[in-house]
Amino acid sequence: MEKGESIPEEKETIEKNISSLYKECENFISSDECTQNLRNELEKSIPDCLTVLRKWKNDLENSDHGIVIAGETSAGKSTLINKLFGKQLFRGRNNESTSTICKLRNSERIRVITTDMRGQREETDFTDKCNLETKEGVKMLRNFLKDLTDLTSSEKSATFNSVEVEFPIPFLRGNMILVDTPGIGGSGNVTDKLIEYLPNALLFIFVINAGSAGGMQNDRVSILE
Structure with a gap:
């Protein structure tokens, strides 16, 4: 040294x-x-x-400390994240929608970074285009993320290994990130992305749909084991 x-x-x-x-x-x-x-x-x-x-x-x-939000398909993970941020960044749906690992981190800039299955990264900077304090700015970012993370909007979203979203998030400091994940029980390749990422979790929040008859299915609990 x-x-x-x-x-x-x-x-x-x-x-x-x-x-x-x-x-x-x-x-x-x-x-x-x-x-x-x-x-x-x-x-x-x-x-x-x-x-x-x-x-x-x-x-x-990867030195991130991830707070991972997981749960069954359509349990409301993306809706929970919207509530935490007080912004409608992700579209809440009643069917399977989240297609990839989505990492949210604190940053002075507003950027979206995609990583495909080959490890290739692509960055889009919205800092000078998007004001997240306005409805128009939030809508701009939400519409952009829709095609990257939402299976119901674009099949291309399934080709990404992860999508990183950076903007000012005061309660996420240092290397702490919040991670939205594909639902358990969805399509096979989407569930595989979740299973691969789970070992990286520092903290774990599991979202359950209380309205599901009979509670969570045993075959989906076994995935966590």
Whole structure:
């Protein structure tokens, strides 16, 4: 460690170097320089090695402390989040709608960042276009998010691994984020996204529809186990 460099700064430097190394390995395996024989040997040692490398890289870069909101399909998770923020950012529906992991974090800027299944990220900045203190500004952001997170509006939404929404949220400090998740009991690939993300939860809020006859189904409780 260089003189004057703090432990957190040293840790960040090491993490960046390791992340860069993962990325270089990923690029090499995907390139023409990597022979088929070498790929076959890698697959024997680490099945689906490219996916594993990407997961390691994402896990290393993910320092978020997530408050995860989960529950059955149509239980009202998105409606609860709207109540917490006092803004109608997500469309509440009676059928399966949330298609992907949606992370909400505190930021001075207003941005939406999508990550697809290959790990490719795309950012849209609304800071100078959208005033979330007005109904028009909230509607603009809600309509944009609709096609990214709502199965009933766009099939494209199912192609995203996650959608991050950043705007001023005073009660979320530091690396704390609020996470909306696909409903348990919905379509298979959507439920898989939820199961994959659950181990990242720091805190967990489970929403139950009290109006469901007979309560929550046993096969859906077993997913949490």
